[in-house]
Amino acid sequence: MELRLYDTLTREKRPFMPLDPNRVRMYVCGPTVYDFAHIGNARPAIVFDVLFRLLRHLYGAEHVSYVRNITDVDDKINARAAEEYPNLPLNEAIRVVTEKTERQYHEDVDALGCLRPTIEPRATEHISEMKALIERLVAAGHAYVAEDHVLFSVPSMQDYGRLAKRSLEEMKVGARVEVAPYKRDPMDFVLWKPSKPGEPAWPSPAGIAAPGRPGWHIECSAMSWKHLGETFDIHGGGIDLVFPHHENEIAQSRCALHTPVMANYWMHNGFLQVEGEKMSKSLGNFITIRELLGTSKFGGQRWPGEVIRLAMLTTHYRQPIDWTARRLIESVVALSSFGHYVKGHKPQSKDLYPGFLAALLDDLNIPAAISELHELLRQIRPGAGRVVDAEHERRVDMLANSLALLGLTEFYTTVEQAELERKVSSSEMKQRIDDLIDARNLARKVKNFKEADRIRDELAAMGVVLKDSKDGTTWEIAR
Numbered sequence: 001m002e003l004r005l006y007d008t009l010t011r012e013k014r015p016f017m018p019l020d021p022n023r024v025r026m027y028v029c030g031p032t033v034y035d036f037a038h039i040g041n042a043r044p045a046i047v048f049d050v051l052f053r054l055l056r057h058l059y060g061a062e063h064v065s066y067v068r069n070i071t072d073v074d075d076k077i078n079a080r081a082a083e084e085y086p087n088l089p090l091n092e093a094i095r096v097v098t099e100k101t102e103r104q105y106h107e108d109v110d111a112l113g114c115l116r117p118t119i120e121p122r123a124t125e126h127i128s129e130m131k132a133l134i135e136r137l138v139a140a141g142h143a144y145v146a147e148d149h150v151l152f153s154v155p156s157m158q159d160y161g162r163l164a165k166r167s168l169e170e171m172k173v174g175a176r177v178e179v180a181p182y183k184r185d186p187m188d189f190v191l192w193k194p195s196k197p198g199e200p201a202w203p204s205p206a207g208i209a210a211p212g213r214p215g216w217h218i219e220c221s222a223m224s225w226k227h228l229g230e231t232f233d234i235h236g237g238g239i240d241l242v243f244p245h246h247e248n249e250i251a252q253s254r255c256a257l258h259t260p261v262m263a264n265y266w267m268h269n270g271f272l273q274v275e276g277e278k279m280s281k282s283l284g285n286f287i288t289i290r291e292l293l294g295t296s297k298f299g300g301q302r303w304p305g306e307v308i309r310l311a312m313l314t315t316h317y318r319q320p321i322d323w324t325a326r327r328l329i330e331s332v333v334a335l336s337s338f339g340h341y342v343k344g345h346k347p348q349s350k351d352l353y354p355g356f357l358a359a360l361l362d363d364l365n366i367p368a369a370i371s372e373l374h375e376l377l378r379q380i381r382p383g384a385g386r387v388v389d390a391e392h393e394r395r396v397d398m399l400a401n402s403l404a405l406l407g408l409t410e411f412y413t414t415v416e417q418a419e420l421e422r423k424v425s426s427s428e429m430k431q432r433i434d435d436l437i438d439a440r441n442l443a444r445k446v447k448n449f450k451e452a453d454r455i456r457d458e459l460a461a462m463g464v465v466l467k468d469s470k471d472g473t474t475w476e477i478a479r
């Protein structure tokens with residue numbers, strides 16, 4: 001069995017071949033640290049954490065390097081620092097804001113069960129690498145100086161736009177109407193810019209006398225180069241980063257380092273929306289990870305980290321996800337059934353459930369992998385003539401190990417479980433289950449047994465077991 005991954009650059013699923021199996025290298029764009037992370041930010045953190053765990057399983061933990069950067073120089077950070085700490089010098093205020101936000105981000109993603117990446121480089125600690133790349137780009141004719149800025153010359157790169165699959169003409173149409181007068185071409189983008197008085201500033205590259213600071217894109221080219229080399233295996237991030245951020249990372253790295261590719265696989269997680277709408281502060285549906293974990297803002301409930309994690313994983317990572325209270329409730333039900341068997345269980349083996357692993361190897365198909373675990377659970381559950389023997393123990397081992405590979409090891413407390421289950425049994429979840437049972441009964445009535453079985457499977461995937469008798473159909477949370 002081999003791992004296959006979908007590559008955004010080539011638009012195909014390909015067998016994953018690391019450049020060096022003794023050092024598998026992945027880079028994922030990390031947070032800009034100026035405010036609490038929202039649940040859209042939680043998605044790449046969780047998705048690429050599962051990929052990190054899978055790669056560690058396949059190649060050995062010591063052979064996988066996962067780099068996720070921290071953007072600690074940005075206009076949004078400057079604005080927040082000035083607003084929040086008006087009495088501090090700006091540089092001091094920026095330090096306070098970035099350190100505080102970085103700590104909050106770590107607390108949040110830790111609570112979601114994410115492992116820390118191997119390296120978490122900060123942009124401000126890689127200014128010299130950024131300047132080195134910029135000097136190379138200028139020397140090679142891929143960048144130029146104008147009004148104390150350094151700009152990347154997009155027409156200087158033959159195949160710019162391959163990742164986004166857009167032509168230069170299309171991208172020009174999509175570019176901002178207002179184009180800075182110092183740009184030779186509207187598509188050219190900033191590598192370095194002058195700092196305003198009081199803003200963070202470093203000595204500039206390319207013979208510019210005025211102090212300045214880097215543009216955003218160059219930091220990822222610099223940090224991946226420093227920590228993973230000129231070419232590495234996987235580059236990940238949210239789908240919204242494909243253009244312009246990742247397109248520009250590729251342009252900078254390839255033109256400065258003279259390489260045919262920057263990363264061999266480009267992976268992107270899909271969008272996240274909330275209850276069918278785009279998440280935005282103006283719509284009032286902007287949800288931070290902290291709020292979900294700690295307050296009763298969403299669905300009238302405080303949600304344990306593992307519930308949020310599982311809810312995030314039940315949609316394929318490349319598909320858009322609709323974040324709903326119902327989705328969280330379904331995760332509670334599933335975790336209750338799994339936890340009943342694996343909580344406190346000490347596996348005697350390292351075996352994974354084969355169907356589970358096969359699904360993960362198929363471009364990280366986590367929803368299918370979770371369905372496989374529900375199937376395994378059906379085999380584990382006490383039934384007619386089933387005894388607790390060595391085979392049973394092996395199955396519970398496989399269930400616990402497989403859940404652990406998804407980062408589900410803690411499960412929530414008994415008190416939380418009782419509280420959440422009470423909510424489930426009296427909520428819209430009950431309505432949903434009743435609706436599905438009605439639909440299944442109708443399908444059976446018209447002898448559409450395929451549809452009836454499909455609905456039964458859908459319910460099973462939610463951790464709901466049906467009991468048919470001549471008096472009708474009842475259900476219970478699977479144990």
Ligand SMILES: [Zn+2]
Nearest residue numbers: 029030220245
């Ligand atoms: Zn990046």
